[in-house]
Structures are given as structure tokens and as C-alpha cells.
Amino acid sequence: MDKDLVSIQESRVLMENAAKAHQELATFSQEKLDAIVEAMAESVSTQVERLAKISAEETGYGYWEDKVTKNLFVLQQVVTYLRTLKCVGVIARDDTQRTMDIGVPFGVLAGLCPVTSPVSTTIYKALIAIKSGNSIVFSPHPHATKCIKAALDCMIEAAEQNGLPQGSLAYMDTVTRDGTKELLNHPNTSLILISGVPGMAELGRFSGKPVIYSGTGNGPAFIERSADVPQAVKDIMSSKVFDNGIASGAEHSIIVDSCIEPQVRSLMQAQGAYFMTEEESCTLANLLFSESGKHRPGMVGVSAKQLASRSNISVPDNTRLLVAERKYVAKSDPYSRELLAPMLAYYVEDDWQDACEKCIELLLHVRNAHTLTIHSKNEEVISLFALKKSVGRLLVNTPASFGGIGLTTNLIPSVSLANRSYGQGMTADNVSPSNLIYIRKVGYGVRQVDEVPFKQEPIIQYHDRSIDAVQKVIQDALRMIQNS
Structure with a gap:
């Protein structure tokens, strides 16, 4: 059998079934949708550790213990947040102005999930799709099909037992690029959710459908001279080593104010950072990336000690993070790219103005404008960074991996951090059910012409x-x- 033809036909059937199911789903009240979401969350909560272990084993990325943390974040903090939202029906009313807002689902969504965080992202997208009254069909990542399908099977069974129309939540069993392309282009597809699959972002854009793109970033972190330096270093270290550096909003480079650089370096070394020589940095870079610029297999989401061992670099036993000292941002420099591992590029600048320019260079280098972090007590500098930087989110005095998703900040709790990557995404929000509906405005007549x-x-x-x-x-x- 031709696998591509099977995949294409399967995507067509799934989208047709999802569209038919949505005709019934669209009539559900918010209370009925909420009951289904609660059942989905409860069912998968019993499988958190098992799914985390399957994910780490199947993909080879990160620590399963950290993946448990991600899964629990979705099933506890996110679910608690979802309970407070009203997405369908009358979601706002102003009796004084005589207006109402009606939440209306988009329809049928196509969902693509990343190999870096396949389980937590899949659970999240399934929950927010049903919460907002949408059907959703997933195309599992080819290197994470086992764990994605396991999570979805669990939720589908619980959802349908609690009244979800069959076909509203589904996934492709035979996954190929042509089949996924058919899914994105299908006439019944109303909105495309892509996370961490850059190769599919362009296909999404050419589909002519609205696209919400959320992926990993290339986020810089600036430690300004007024910062609480010990806390800033602790935050950055804990953030970048979490799940071996593959969290979507994690720092990929540090820019340090020159007057505090010796303190930053000393604190980082004390907490397990190893500053590589230029020769060691070049050796590691050649192993990390192929000539085409893509990450080599086996070099993503592994520990700092594993990276050092594979590069024949001798490091202390307490090494948790590898640091490459750089001066310039350049297309030819691998350390100006996205580093999906416990390693950082390290820049030193004389003042915040020069640091500001360096941040802009790094953000523009990969054009994804994902996340920027600043550690500072100077509100004027913070304000200028907020106003001038073209990013989806600016995080202040917090670990980026945790602040971006709303764990250590009051941002919307979400594991899908959107960005206008390559100009292809329609939003830069922390994606929530509110992004999956449109608002129907109702206005009563209050005066004659x-x-x-x-x-x-x-x-x-x-x-x-x-x-x-x-x-x-x-x-x-x-x-x-x-x-x-």
C-alpha cells in the first residue's frame, strides 16, 4: 500500500467526521463543554508519569521527571484557569451600553505538536479546543507518535463517555508529510495550530487558513547592573537546564553588563556552568549542527555532560551547563542560533544601550521574536525594553522557561507560546481558548437617527x-x- 495515499485519505475522512461532529458540538453549552474537559483532564492525570517516561524514551529528549512537571502544570494550573473562562454563548454583557459579546467557535482545528514537549502540548491543545467548542484533528509528530497517541486515546475515551460527539477529537494514525498537508488544506479546516514544527509553518501559511504558530524561541536574557545578580543567575541556570534546555521559552544566550560580569561568571561557575575555550566551542558547534544548519540527531535535549563527552571536552563532575563566550551575532556563528540543549551563548556589553542592540540583533537573527528576558531593578530600562523590543513576551526578573508559560508570572498559563515566526503566525499570545473563538457583537438600538x-x-x-x-x-x- 502507498503510505502517502493512505495518509491523505485518512486525513480527509477524519476532517469530514470532525466537521459533522462539530455540527452537534456547536450546540453545547459552556457547562456541558466544561464537564467534558474535566473528564479529559481527570483521565489523563492518572497517566502523567507513564506518559512522561514514554515521551523521554521515544524522543530521546530531556528528563522524564521534568516532563512530569510540564504535564502536571497543564493538568493542575491550566485546568484551574480554564474553569474561570467562558468561551461560548454570552461571554460579556453591558446593560448600560446595551451590548453583548457572543463567543463562537472557529469550527474544526488542525493540530500539530512538537517532538520537544509532545505530551504536555497535545493535552493542552485538546483541552482548549474542546473548552472553546471546537473539534480538533491531530497530526502526531513522526518521532513522537507513540506518546501523543497514548495521551489522546486516554482523553478521547473519557470525552466520548461524557458526551463528546465521536470524531470531535481525533488523530491521524498514518502520518506522512502529504497526509498532513492534506489536513492543513482540507476545506473543513478552519484554523491551524502548529507548535514547534518549523517545516510545517510554511505549509500552513500557503494553505490560506489562519495559523497560530508557537514554537521554541531563540530568547536572549539581559542581566543589567541594577539586578539582583545572585537571583538572576539562579533563575537562568534553573531555567536553561530544565528538561535539558528544550523548553519553548528558555534562554539561549546571556548578555551581561560589563561592570557585573566577574560576579555573574563566578556565580555561574559555582552552580555548574563550564565556560568553554574557543577551540572547545568550535568542536561542540560542529557536532551540534550539520552543514545545512539543522541540529544533528542525538545532540538535542541531552545533558551538558553528555554533550561534553561526545565532543571530547573534559568538564568537572558538577557541570550542568556549557557556556560559549561570543562577541558578535553572525549568520556563520552556530551560537547565534537556537540551542536546544543545556548550553548558552555569553555576551558582555558596556551598558544597557549596547545590550539593547545586542538583544535586537539576536531577536532579528532568526526572525521569530519569541521571548526576551531582562533582570533589572531599573524601571526606566525595563520600560524601554518593553517598548522597543519586537517580541511576543518580555519577562522581568523570572526564569524564562517558567515565566513564559505563566508558572512564575501572571501571564495566561499556557504551554503553547505563540510568536509571529517568519511572519506566519496570526498572534504572539500565550495561546488560550480565547484565541480559538471569534466574537459576535450584539448592539441594541438606543436612539433614533x-x-x-x-x-x-x-x-x-x-x-x-x-x-x-x-x-x-x-x-x-x-x-x-x-x-x-
């Missing part, structure tokens, strides 16, 4: 093109401006 006090100015036409006539036009115009 003849009650509206329109003020009509006389329209003056000039046909005389003499200098005197032109001067008169100018004078009349100035007089009208003054009177208004």
Missing part, C-alpha cells in the same frame, strides 16, 4: 484658479480649523 446631533459644515467649491482665489481657500481653511 433624527435624534443624533449631526453638525454639517457648508461645502465650498472654488473654480477660480487665480492667486487671490488660492489665498482665499487657504484663509478659509485656516479659519475653519481655528473654529473647530
